[in-house]
Amino acid sequence: QKEVEQNSGPLSVPEGAIASLNCTYSDRGSQSFFWYRQYSGKSPELIMFIYSNGDKEDGRFTAQLNKASQYVSLLIRDSQPSDSATYLCAVTNTDKLIFGTGTRLQVFP
Amino acid sequence: DTEVTQTPKHLVMGMTNKKSLKCEQHMGHRAMYWYKQKAKKPPELMFVYSYEKLSINESVPSRFSPECPNSSLLNLHLHALQPEDSALYLCASSPSRQQSYEQYFGPGTRLTVT
Numbered sequence: 629q630k631e632v633e634q635n636s637g638p639l640s641v642p643e644g645a646i647a648s649l650n651c652t653y654s655d656r657g658s659q660s661f662f663w664y665r666q667y668s669g670k671s672p673e674l675i676m677f678i679y680s681n682g683d684k685e686d687g688r689f690t691a692q693l694n695k696a697s698q699y700v701s702l703l704i705r706d707s708q709p710s711d712s713a714t715y716l717c718a719v720t721n722t723d724k725l726i727f728g729t730g731t732r733l734q735v736f737p
Numbered sequence: 738d739t740e741v742t743q744t745p746k747h748l749v750m751g752m753t754n755k756k757s758l759k760c761e762q763h764m765g766h767r768a769m770y771w772y773k774q775k776a777k778k779p780p781e782l783m784f785v786y787s788y789e790k791l792s793i794n795e796s797v798p799s800r801f802s803p804e805c806p807n808s809s810l811l812n813l814h815l816h817a818l819q820p821e822d823s824a825l826y827l828c829a830s831s832p833s834r835q836q837s838y839e840q841y842f843g844p845g846t847r848l849t850v851t
Contacts, residue, residue: 671842727780
């Protein structure tokens with residue numbers, strides 16, 4: 629079993645819709661959870677982090693964490709074509725970031 | 738200034754060449770990282786430096802040799818690489834090794850080995 633799993637996609641949503649990206653992790657001791665956005669050919673950019681169960685909102689982004697289910701998600705409201713990118717879920721394991729394989733999001737006009 | 742810089746942006750080298758990748762940060766971070774990223778794959782951790790000392794080597798082949806001359810600089814020396822080493826090489830930094838989650842990535846060096 630991979631440590632951090634994501635559906636590779638692509639996830640296609642129309643402009644203005646809500647995009648829902650999901651991630652599961654295997655290490656119950658994981659404490660910190662992150663979402664990075666990576667445009668093609670560019671480096672990862674941290675967009676959200678969450679440490680406690682529940683929801684965390686930042687602008688159009690909401691991160692959701694459920695430690696009992698070992699599940700973390702990212703919701704993007706009012707999706708824009710500029711949101712089209714690969715979204716990497718990452719989890720801290722002691723002092724390392726463990727990345728999932730990423731979900732490619734496509735937002736079409 | 739929350740920027741990590743990397744040079745060069747692109748590098749093409751032959752299998753017998755020796756080259757170096759450079760990374761610099763001026764955020765006062767004490768942990769620095771090298772990652773390798775192949776197309777459509779997540780970043781893979783290669784090395785971690787903490788307070789200018791190598792603390793993690795993820796079983797990277799010796800043809801990759803990291804160096805941390807001071808707290809702001811991180812180099813990756815390359816020698817006798819193989820075509821399969823072609824990838825995007827990413828540098829990152831964080832306030833400390835214990836705060837590895839606050840990682841800021843540089844723009845990367847696109848390496849092609851011919």
